[in-house]
Amino acid sequence: MPDSPSGGEKTELPTPKRIEDARKEGQVSLSMDLNTGVLLVVGMCGLAVLGPPLTEAMAGIIRLTLTDLMYRELTIGTTIQVMIITMAPVGGWVVALALVIMVSGLGLSIAQVGLQASGKPLIPKLARINPLSGLQRLFGMRGLMRFAFSLIKLCLILVISWMVLKADIGQMIYISPEIGLRFAHDAHGLWWLGMKLSLVLAGIGAADFMYQRYQHVQDLMMTKQEVKDEYKQSEGDPHVKNRIRQIQRQMAQKRMMQEVPKADVIITNPTHVAVALKYDKEKMAAPVVLAKGYDDVAQRIKAIAAEHHIPMVENIALARALAKEAEIGKAIPVTWYQSVAEILAAVYRLRKGPG
Numbered sequence: 001m002p003d004s005p006s007g008g009e010k011t012e013l014p015t016p017k018r019i020e021d022a023r024k025e026g027q028v029s030l031s032m033d034l035n036t037g038v039l040l041v042v043g044m045c046g047l048a049v050l051g052p053p054l055t056e057a058m059a060g061i062i063r064l065t066l067t068d069l070m071y072r073e074l075t076i077g078t079t080i081q082v083m084i085i086t087m088a089p090v091g092g093w094v095v096a097l098a099l100v101i102m103v104s105g106l107g108l109s110i111a112q113v114g115l116q117a118s119g120k121p122l123i124p125k126l127a128r129i130n131p132l133s134g135l136q137r138l139f140g141m142r143g144l145m146r147f148a149f150s151l152i153k154l155c156l157i158l159v160i161s162w163m164v165l166k167a168d169i170g171q172m173i174y175i176s177p178e179i180g181l182r183f184a185h186d187a188h189g190l191w192w193l194g195m196k197l198s199l200v201l202a203g204i205g206a207a208d209f210m211y212q213r214y215q216h217v218q219d220l221m222m223t224k225q226e227v228k229d230e231y232k233q234s235e236g237d238p239h240v241k242n243r244i245r246q247i248q249r250q251m252a253q254k255r256m257m258q259e260v261p262k263a264d265v266i267i268t269n270p271t272h273v274a275v276a277l278k279y280d281k282e283k284m285a286a287p288v289v290l291a292k293g294y295d296d297v298a299q300r301i302k303a304i305a306a307e308h309h310i311p312m313v314e315n316i317a318l319a320r321a322l323a324k325e326a327e328i329g330k331a332i333p334v335t336w337y338q339s340v341a342e343i344l345a346a347v348y349r350l351r352k353g354p355g
Contacts, residue, residue, distance in 0.1 A: 012227050014220035022220055028113040029216035033149065034205030035108055040198035042104045046097045047191060054097075055187075057089035112209070145215075149208055156200050164193050253297065256328060259290040260304040265347045267322060267340075270314040274298035275322045276305070277332070279344055286331040287340050292323045311347045315339070 014022075022028070064086055222230075260266075263276035264287075273294055279287040291301055305312055318339050326332045332340055 010221035010223050012222045012224060014217065014222055015227065015230060017230060018220055018222060023113075027216070027219070029209075029212040030109070030112050031205055031209035031212045033153075033201070033208040034112070035105060037198060037200075037202030037205035038108055039101055039105050041195070041202050043097070043101055044191065044195045044198050046100050050093050050097050051187075051191075054090065054093040057093060061086045061090065145211065149204065153201065153204050156204065157197055160196055160200055161193065164196055253293075256291040256293075257300060257304060260301055261308040261310070263290050263305065263310050265343060266302060266305045266310055266312040267319045267343065268298070268302060268312055268314050269316050269319045272298060273319040273323045274301040274305075274312075275319055275326070276301055276310075277322075277340065277344075279340075284331070286334075286337060287344065288331055289322065289326045289328050292326065292328060294323065311350065313343050313347070315343070318343075 064082075260276050262278055264278050265276075267275045267277065274292065274297075275289060276291040277287045278284075278290050293301055302312060318336065321336060322332060322340075325335075
């Protein structure tokens with residue numbers, strides 16, 4: 001496995017963020033050999049479709065040149081007119097073929113890397129002109145793989161060319177008094193040879209594309225520490241997040257404790273649970289929970305209640321139920337209206353005293 005500059009072993013696959021950052025830097029898996037091979041196939045198919053009308057248009061120019069134009073007086077105006085009339089059909093077919101190839105090349109590139117506009121690859125970097133870096137690229141693994149693919153392409157082109165020529169050599173020696181038939185025969189033979197070679201190059205390009213994808217993933221491999229660091233950057237440091245949550249809980253408890261002195265009664269468990277309730281019949285439809293908590297928090301609630309002389313009532317079942325079901329700042333559940341009402345009525349009677 002490749003090692004990172006920091007010394008860690010790159011054993012982890014690149015994360016989506018790592019891949020996206022590389023795309024923004026212009027690092028994508030693009031096979032130019034695949035583009036070249038496929039575009040050659042498209043070009044040969046385009047010639048097969050557009051070749052006959054293009055040939056006919058060019059033959060028309062030759063016929064016109066050797067017949068009518070031989071007896072016509074040419075001026076600057078008539079020459080321009082003749083050129084436009086004669087060259088327009090040829091130019092139209094050539095432009096159509098060029099558009100087909102251009103659109104195919106653009107679509108193939110987008111299919112490989114997607115749409116990603118980035119100007120960063122155009123920014124000059126000293127590493128690109130460093131002789132040592134150039135030698136490493138030339139004689140490194142990538143340089144060897146490019147050399148191997150080039151050698152394979154050359155050998156296959158020579159072999160395929162020889163096989164085609166050897167098989168068709170008898171037909172190629174074709175003598176005919178008709179120049180048109182001879183031209184058509186030779187053109188078809190050259191086109192068939194070109195198509196076979198284009199298909200071979202497209203196959204090599206497909207293999208090169210698979211290698212480029214593999215090499216791209218290898219280049220973006222990450223160490224375990226890099227994955228952790230990226231997670232911290234994207235999701236936040238867990239220690240910091242825990243500290244923030246702890247501070248938030250402390251602040252919430254502080255605000256809650258500030259509400260305890262306003263309570264009418266504290267319902268306890270008696271030691272592990274405490275719930276502070278308040279009821280104002282003019283402002284509230286039902287008693288509201290001002291504070292609640294377990295263990296240490298419950299003890300703090302009881303201590304504050306004792307300082308402010310707030311009555312505390314021990315009711316194990318009710319205290320547990322309210323601590324579990326009720327929410328701070330909201331009214332108690334309807335289920336416990338009757339039990340809480342009885343307790344509040346007793347507290348109010350105690351406050352009024354005898355009589």
